[in-house]
Amino acid sequence: MRFSSKIKLSGSVIALSVAMVLLPGTALAQATPSITTANDAALPTPQDAPAETLSDGSATDPSKDVIVTGTSIKGVAPIGSNLVSVGRATIEKTAPVNVSELVNTVPAITTSGSVAQGENAYSYYSPQIHSLAGSSSNTTLVIADGLRLPGGGTQFAQTDPNIIPVSAIERVEVLADGASSVYGSDAVAGVVNFITRKTFDGLEANARYGAADHYHNYDINFIWGKKWDTGGVYIAGAYSHQSSLLNRDRDFSSMGDYRSVGGSNTNSYSCNPATLAVTHLSGGGATPSGVFLSPSATSPVANTAANAPCNNSIYATLLPSQYRANVLFKVTNRFSDRFQVTAMINYNNQKTKALNAPGTISAATAFGPGRGFVAGQVNPFFVAPAGAMTADQENVSYRFDRADGAYGKTESEEDSIYATLVGEYEITNSWSVKLSDAFGKNRSALNTIDGFCAPCALLALNGTAQLSGDPTKTDIAGQNVIALNLPLNASNALDVWNTGSANRTSAAVLRSLYGADSQNTNYNIFNQAKLDFQGGLFNLPAGQVKLAFGGEYYWAEETQKINGLSNTGPSVTGSTFRQYDYHRTVKSAYAEIVVPLVSPEMDIPLIHRLDVDISGRYDSYSDVGDTTNPKFAANWEPVEGVKFRANYATAFVAPPLAVIGDPSQGYLYASGSVGPQNGTLFVPIANYPDVVSIPGASCTATTCTIGLTSNPGLRRQLGGGFTHEVPQTGQSYSFGVDLSPRFLPGFVAAVTFFHNKFVGGVSSPSPSAIVNSAGLRNLLTLCPTGCTQSQIDTFANIANGATISGAVPATVYFLLDQSTRNALNLTVEGIDAQFTYRRPIGDLGTFTIGTALTYFTKFTQNFGGGTDFNILNTSGYNTTFPSVQFKNRAQFGWEMGGFSADLFWNHTGGYRNWISSSVAPITVNSIGNPTGGGDHVKADNTFDLHVQYTMKGEGMFNGWQAYVDVKNLFDSDPPFYNGNTAGILGGAWGYNGFVSNPIGRIISVGLRTKF
Template sequence: MFEKWSQNRIGASVIAVAVAMLAATNVQAQSADSSALPQTQDSRADAEIVVTGSAIRGVAPVGSNLISVGQATIEKTAPVNVSQLVNTVPSVTTAGSVAQGENAYSYYAPSIHSLAGSSSNTTLVIVDGLRLPGGGTQFNQTDPNIIPVSAIQRVEVLADGASSVYGSDAVAGVINFITRRTFDGFEGNAQVGFADSYKNYSGNFIWGKKWDTGGVYVAGGYTYQSDLANKDRSFSSLGDYRPVGGTNTNSYQCSPATMVVPGVTGVFLTPGSTSAVANTIANSPCNNSIYANLLPSQFRANAMMKVTNDFSDKITVTAMINYNRQETHNDSGPGGLTNATVYGPGSGKGGQINPFFVAPAGAATATQGTVSWLALLPDGKYGEAESQSDSIYATLNAEYRFTDKWTLTFSDAFGWNRSALNNINTFCSACALLALNGTAQLSGSTTTSDIAGQNVIALNLPLTSANALDVWRPFDGNNRSSDAVVRSLYRNNSENTNYNTFNQTKLDLNGSLFDLPAGPFKIAVGAEYLWQEQTQKITGSNNTGPTTTGSNFRVYNYDRNVKSAYAELYIPVVSPEMGIPLVHSLDLSISGRYDKYNDVGDTFNPKFAANWQPVAGVKLRGNYSRAFVAPPPAVIGDPSQGYLYASGSVGVQNGQINVPIANYPEVRNIPGVACGATTCTIGTPTIQGMRRQLGGGLSNMGPQKGRSWSAGIDLSPRFLPGFMAAGTFFHNKFIGGVSSPSPTAIVNSAGLRPLLTICPSSCSQAQIDQFANIANGATISGSVPPQVYFLLDQSTRNALNLTVEGIDGQFSYRTDIGELGNFNIGTGFTYFTKFRQNFGGGTSFSILNTSGYNTVFPSVQFKNRAQLGWSKSGLSLDVFWNHTGGYRNWISTTVDPITVDSVGNPVGGGDKVKSNDTFDLHLQYEFQGDSFMRGWQIYVDAQNVFDKDPPFYNGNTSGILGGAWGFNGFVSNPIGRLVSVGLRIKM
């Protein structure tokens, strides 16, 4: 299980944590805020040592808007995991979505302000200031849900560049999950929730014991969320969405099969059809969406132990260890074939003739054709997709206080994760083809190799009634296929397993250099060493039949180490005691960090910030920072395999490309190319070429850079106790985001045009071999066309540039109205004013208030969450309003076409998606008096009280595991009204 445990440095980290645990546990034991909205840092009265965005102890980040989600929000949101808790913050991209199932692009890691590319995130997710283990089966992203909800004290969201303190990944900001330092007593929470055809239940607990010099606690949680089928929601199972303004998503994969025969235009929809219909999407008859799931079921269990102890007045040691197990299960839908060749009597194909062949009634003399078919079985069992994740995470913090002003802190974080995505007994297309035409090829070719780069041909000849497949009758008792053939249809298995291991070691010196008139001049300096390793093991079909007899296996290995040094200065210039007019206080902060990577070079990132209070209760703040994101090792590629990586390949370009003649004049010289006035079309059956998608190591990919500044105001007037307001204007540039450029972006963007090479006289073998990086270990998938007229380089590189601006705002007001009780009202929102992007330095264009163009993160302009609450004598009622503004759907499947400018950049069009307003309600009673139930709470929580469907979205957010057509899974929740009841006990 632990493939990397043999390394001494891992063992040292684990031993250090274990020793600290044992030492602390052997010590002899000795005898809020009511608003459930995120709060700014200044609204909390407690002065915490742990803060986000600053390396200096006890100093809140200068110039920044720090949002805190605390215990009040945890209680009144009743989250089943910490992702649901974070999704209450509008600046978080996934606010409004459902926290269930793996997001293929960003795993469970939250993202701030949609600032990211497809291959990496720009939001650093940490726990108590330290990194988490990576996870998922693609980009080594973090899953904060490994920490039990019961162990969380609060979550802090810092929407500013913070690489000067934390290093990589903090371009958009930081989300810091701060755990409880100690706990005394026992607290448990259990709840069960129900929606239409959906349910969940969860439980969590924390038990702790304090003593004079410290304490210990154990926290844990268990959650189960059921799957949700497409057929149980009308918006996801229509198939033909034209009546609601969408497209027809039905297919020609039907049971019995549809068929196209030579010499007849169109498709015969059944074997008994006397005439064919036009072969267009509009005529597709079969709705297969009813067999899939909207959401997979998800199970999670985790446990955490934390110990802290003061061994003297100078030494404090804190140790934590955490384990998490997570699974999802997603029933697969039926598989099928599209345009598979089949031969009948009279075709002259000998052993390839299918004995069950049926010509359509309208073409009774046909001797062959192509069929599209859905393999529906009587038992409805089509296998499943299953994901698993196991994580072990441990931290150690040892603090030595030289004096009351100077502290030296050693911190170490170790993490190990195994993430697997398995397909079990799913549709075996090669098995179906072997039983349909005797080969594993759609074309029925008996000479084409089934394994790329090898001369391997699988045959099932001659076809007989014992080994042939009948696609002309349903499996309802009349089908003529043998039991053995039917059993072979669902015998495909695949596995993608990732192992991630990391260790982060830090040494910080913190203290005051000298006193200024306004207070102590503070400094923090430190050094850090980080290493990580990732191994991907991928097993799947080799296209010769069931995976039990024919599989391929590949291993990718990546490693990285980083050496860092950093410093931060806090300079109080004016204090309230100095009595300077219009300068109640003025604070400055300067920080910087140097990081040296063994694989992508080095980088230095500073930050400058200031707070100015002209009068008490009014604070103006601002900052400027540079930040960066190191590309994930998995998209740099494996050097030993020519920089191949898991989702990359080298092979034939599939799909047409419209090439602007003005950008590539030589394209007109390709023999037989079809050209219009401004473009020529390549990638056709007669104009073929090669494409490669290798890792960024081939393109010398470097860190992704960020440049940001923000300015804001905080108001907490003395004459209005209980009122707080904050507004922040942010400007953020993301430069050189890692991306695999699309063909459209390549041919239309000036900075990417060299990535397409035209060979009017066909590329030479030497060109092809160099392009495929054969000499360095890469391989070509599939066969090379006899004539290669172009080479398309879609290797990952620093290609994406974003400029994002907007406003984050919050306000809240709490008041006591005597006998009427306590009231609170507030809101938090994010409003984008600019969202522009370009590729490779080409022409910039706006994607503001759209979703789908860059396939990953939406840029919806406005999100808001508001609260109205009341409480009295232990009874409380809170109502929340969640609003997502209307936007444009810019995915490629829009009904209203996207309009483009002269260089191919989008400028308008796309489908309108309506705004979305939902309301949540939380009713809670806390027992009063002196009974043993004092402090216990019972509650009812209702999400989406009015059971409103999400706005119609004509597309499929395929990055979401279990995502479906008809709604945008990045910003919408398909569950509907979810009512939960719960009990929280405190002892």
């Protein structure tokens, strides 16, 4: 079936079903909403939850209607697992802008403590559990009401749970255990399930405005619903806006030279006016070494990172602005005492925008009188530095400033539509059948508008699109295409030697410098159809044995359309277009059985209750083969209020469609490329002895810095098909204890030890991992005398259809291979713990104290099956996820009457910075694996305060809430981190965006109305 036909079919089925549900029903029984837990502040869900009161005021019978995350069987929580639930009370006391901010309050989530704004380059918006990989190794399954969400973004087709309005969320359940036996692919680390409200009666609206230094945000959300005897309908929506935050508005992100705080000098040689490295003198003789910092400089400085003078970070965007609007419509109706249908449709639109910094060129050749490969290449504005007046050829590094400060912008945008249909029929009093269908379509785009045109600048500097100025080299690798701008004259040349009003570049040339537009648009579409049967098999002395089984059919298609520069000039005259098409189908079968072995009524000493759960799933993928994954779990309660649990599971992660690459295009894919390496590499001499022979390498006793203007290189990132990528697998087990002692009412606690092994993780290895790991060392090739053209063409996979983006340096000194591959093997162990104690104290009100924490005890990895090495309590070695050891979020609350106040302490423990730019070198063993070193990063401690007043009475204001929310109460800067963890848009040197928030103190006021 073709792409468009599938859309029409799925859309027609859902539209018809919605119409059916809206018809008047003749049900005899009232629909019962889903369960919320009593333990709302990130605490475990009890297995036998009592009937609860929901946010819409109704009650639920969990033994009849509810399926909780991690199991296919109604009426029980996942046996053997720790389930963390965040519900409406926490939503109200967190006042989140979006659901990502809500989930980031759970310490087990990798990004807890970070800012939920803008796309993350490595996991889109999807939360990740226990830092178990990231990037394309999406080991956390994100679902809504137990069904998959549409993929999105322009990299890995991962999910965006923020498409659901916060007002529609009943609770979020986080299951930090392997769950592929129930859900299939991607659930190696666990599951995050966003559960929407079943029904709602009345109207609730919430408006909030927050402000910080040079920053603000606001959001408005609402929900309106109507219930009737056999069901109900509601519509929920939200609009939010988060302003941009510029680097220059935060000292820690705009210093440029961080040596005074123990960091690196991140300044650049790309300045205005230009810095000049002389490469030829007209009168002969030895050319001066080093760089003249301006045309008026009388002597050069050594070409090292420490001497770079220009702070270009002040122009960048730290956080992009973002707006989002979404709406969700849901209707449920029970047509008889046995048949119920629920339909939901959700629409979402969001956009982010970041202003671009000025464009730069580095080490581009400029010719003076008498020089050039051919006549006409002499730049009429050429100026020799004051300290080398006979210079007639230079390498120029320059920043292209504009008087109006308009350097273009980068935008991401997303449109998605998501719909589900669930029909359930009770065959008997014990057995039921359920048909579920989820359909989604997402369009995600990443666009650059009026961006810097590097080939335009080179054409105006030396008459070619080449850094070297060689007019015989092709500008499009593998094709004989050469763009020339000859002869150079005052009307078409570029002046980089004079600044301000003295600059002689023509207006036409200045306009052409910011004429680069690019577009990367991804279309993701999927359909998931499930048929489930469940019921009781027979009774044992301890209770009924329950069975669930079923099948699933899933298909997904992805199309990527990419427009960009062709390296021959501005977009309007020189652009490229690529299209990648991928598809996948999956057929699955699964079963789960719950066996109660001992019940309280049996009165067996030290076995108050004993339950066993066995589940398994078979998946057949159209592109990566078959897999079978079991799970075994048990609960043992020796006495009432004390429960021990344990489980073991295997899992499977299918490689994402978006990173396989197109074989007809040399295995290029949307977020991959082959082109100049941007930025420097810090190469250990012990691992690469030849690095000291690279011309211009800046070396200490242990490390050399390359990738400078004097020794550029090339980088490739091709898809997994190029590296013969195979599926990823995982194994996990956990055991723990839940405590809810009857002698201490209001106290609930849980402690869980988890172990997770992840094999063959699909990843694009970071430069730091490559140069410091024995298993990846062959991915960096050094060429002390320059790489040959044959080496370059082979490296770029030109013969098989790949192309090089950007200008190839005149001499290439190294080749860095970051192609996606089954590179990563991880073993992670640790402890999740949480407790809460809630107690009224006479006339003083009710007090609550609690905490939730994650503490890793082991975090080892290897590449390609080599020797394990320890990365525990570090960040930066793997650029797509941290491995910080300890996170904690504690709460102290008080409420009396309609008034409540809650203080939260957010703590991330100190760790080591193992990014390749760490000042303290990473130490390695004899085979090149890291053993220690790196910069110490201080602990991060912030406090949040939420004060709320709920009005009570008989009037229209009954139930209204007014609140003040303060995040980062003491306006603490994030701990200094000598590196950059940028996302797709924004990001800056000086803080770790994985675990820290750059905004500072933000004070919000809000009003929540209820009718």
